[in-house]
Amino acid sequence: xxxxxxxxxxxxxxxxxxxxxxxxxxxxxxxxxxxxxxxxxxxxxxxxxxxxxxxxxxxxxxxxxxxxxxxxxxxxxxxxxxxxxxxxxxxxxxxxxxxxxxxxxxxxxxxxxxxxxxxxxxxxxxxxxxxxxxxxxxxxxxxxxxxxxxxxxxxxxxxxxxxxxxxxxxxxxxxxxxxxxxxxxxxxxxxxx
Amino acid sequence: xxxxxxxxxxxxxxxxxxxxxxxxxxxxxxxxxxxxxxxxxxxxxxxxxxxxxxxxxxxxxxxxxxxxxxxxxxxxxxxxxxxxxxxxxxxxxxxxxxxxxxxxxxxxxxxxxxxxxxxxxxxxxxxxxxxxxxxxxxxxxxxxxxxxxxxxxxxxxxxxxxxxxxxxxxxxxxxxxxxxxxxxxxxxxxxxx
DNA sequence: GTTGAAAACTAGAGGTTCTAGGAAGGGACG
DNA sequence: CGTCCCTTCCTAGAACCTCTAGTTTTCAAC
Numbered sequence: 001x002x003x004x005x006x007x008x009x010x011x012x013x014x015x016x017x018x019x020x021x022x023x024x025x026x027x028x029x030x031x032x033x034x035x036x037x038x039x040x041x042x043x044x045x046x047x048x049x050x051x052x053x054x055x056x057x058x059x060x061x062x063x064x065x066x067x068x069x070x071x072x073x074x075x076x077x078x079x080x081x082x083x084x085x086x087x088x089x090x091x092x093x094x095x096x097x098x099x100x101x102x103x104x105x106x107x108x109x110x111x112x113x114x115x116x117x118x119x120x121x122x123x124x125x126x127x128x129x130x131x132x133x134x135x136x137x138x139x140x141x142x143x144x145x146x147x148x149x150x151x152x153x154x155x156x157x158x159x160x161x162x163x164x165x166x167x168x169x170x171x172x173x174x175x176x177x178x179x180x181x182x183x184x185x186x187x188x189x190x191x192x193x
Numbered sequence: 194x195x196x197x198x199x200x201x202x203x204x205x206x207x208x209x210x211x212x213x214x215x216x217x218x219x220x221x222x223x224x225x226x227x228x229x230x231x232x233x234x235x236x237x238x239x240x241x242x243x244x245x246x247x248x249x250x251x252x253x254x255x256x257x258x259x260x261x262x263x264x265x266x267x268x269x270x271x272x273x274x275x276x277x278x279x280x281x282x283x284x285x286x287x288x289x290x291x292x293x294x295x296x297x298x299x300x301x302x303x304x305x306x307x308x309x310x311x312x313x314x315x316x317x318x319x320x321x322x323x324x325x326x327x328x329x330x331x332x333x334x335x336x337x338x339x340x341x342x343x344x345x346x347x348x349x350x351x352x353x354x355x356x357x358x359x360x361x362x363x364x365x366x367x368x369x370x371x372x373x374x375x376x377x378x379x380x381x382x383x384x385x386x
Numbered sequence: 387g388t389t390g391a392a393a394a395c396t397a398g399a400g401g402t403t404c405t406a407g408g409a410a411g412g413g414a415c416g
Numbered sequence: 417c418g419t420c421c422c423t424t425c426c427t428a429g430a431a432c433c434t435c436t437a438g439t440t441t442t443c444a445a446c
Binding site: 044 | 432433434435436437441442443
């Protein structure tokens with residue numbers, strides 16, 4: 001009986017690949033065990049349960065995503081930074097739909113307590129927005145809208161929500177133009193109305 | 194043996210309630226059968242399989258959602274219409290998270306072929322955007338960005354992505370202000386760059 | 387070599403989807 | 417009223433899934 005040489009990290013990596021290939025909810029303990037030529041029960045020595053496996057995929061994806069964004073955004077500001085951020089985000093999500101989907105799960109605080117990726121991604125966003133001259137609470141509001149727009153766009157794209165003719169690439173880059181304009185004209189907090 | 198009096202419509206309604214209560218992926222044929230005091234296999238007389246059940250939830254949700262938006266937007270234009278649209282959308286999603294999640298599934302074209310809701314929701318969006326003086330292809334681009342922003346915002350809100358202090362309500366209405374400004378200043382197609 | 391922890395196994399309980407074929411309810415029609 | 421027949425619901429069972437418990441095997445360190 002030759003050992004497969006499993007470990008939590010190896011399982012996570014394989015599970016992440018599997019998620020990208022066939023979708024996150026097709027990642028099962030059984031299928032993963034099959035891929036390693038091992039019985040289901042064996043995996044439970046390395047990973048608590050299916051839930052933990054998926055959370056690990058999410059953490060892996062989150063780190064990879066923020067790493068990419070960080071390197072792309074480095075040294076840029078203003079619209080350059082916005083476009084670099086957005087494109088890095090989108091490209092990662094399209095290349096790794098399973099990992100990306102995992103990052104959108106609902107987590108209990110303690111599941112992600114030790115994750116630096118989360119904190120860092122917020123810093124990245126805020127740094128970018130400060131270049132537009134925004135301050136709190138506009139920073140928070142603009143950050144939320146931006147995350148929403150990026151995520152929403154990609155979610156719709158991945159789920160086939162953009163059925164029709166016009167090229168998504170063009171549409172996306174026009175949307176980035178628009179978001180840039182939006183950030184430059186962000187309505188001042190508490191206008192006199 | 195008293196009959197439960199099942200039908201596809203009744204099952205769909207019950208499944209939708211269940212989805213709102215415990216989440217879409219907790220809606221199983223078994224659980225639904227249990228709710229009606231009936232055996233699993235009985236449901237397969239009314240519904241082809243689990244997939245079809247979920248698609249039915251989605252179609253129901255889509256109709257209810259567009260109905261709400263339509264009545265709220267009726268007779269409004271410009272920012273009034275935008276805010277009414279957005280709030281109707283968000284309120285429905287928060288009240289019916291399960292149905293809403295179902296509408297975000299990936300569908301095969303023939304699964305949703307006979308749905309009027311889809312066509313109508315696009316018309317509603319376009320009507321609203323025309324009031325801002327937009328024309329194709331800006332209509333498509335702005336529509337996509339708007340859908341993305343709404344969906345993204347609600348998705349993040351529902352999945353607990355907005356952890357921190359600032360009130361979501363305030364953030365949301367500031368985002369609507371910003372989107373209104375954005376639509377008024379939508380960058381003209383193909384600027385001279 | 388012995389020994390002990392870690393990695394894998396067997397066995398099995400319990401949940402799930404879905405198919406096939408059988409029985410019971412209830413309306414239509416002679 | 418009785419019979420027919422469609423629909424609804426059932427039993428039975430295959431196939432797959434998660435996860436637990438307890439056992440054996442491997443490998444390295446002593």
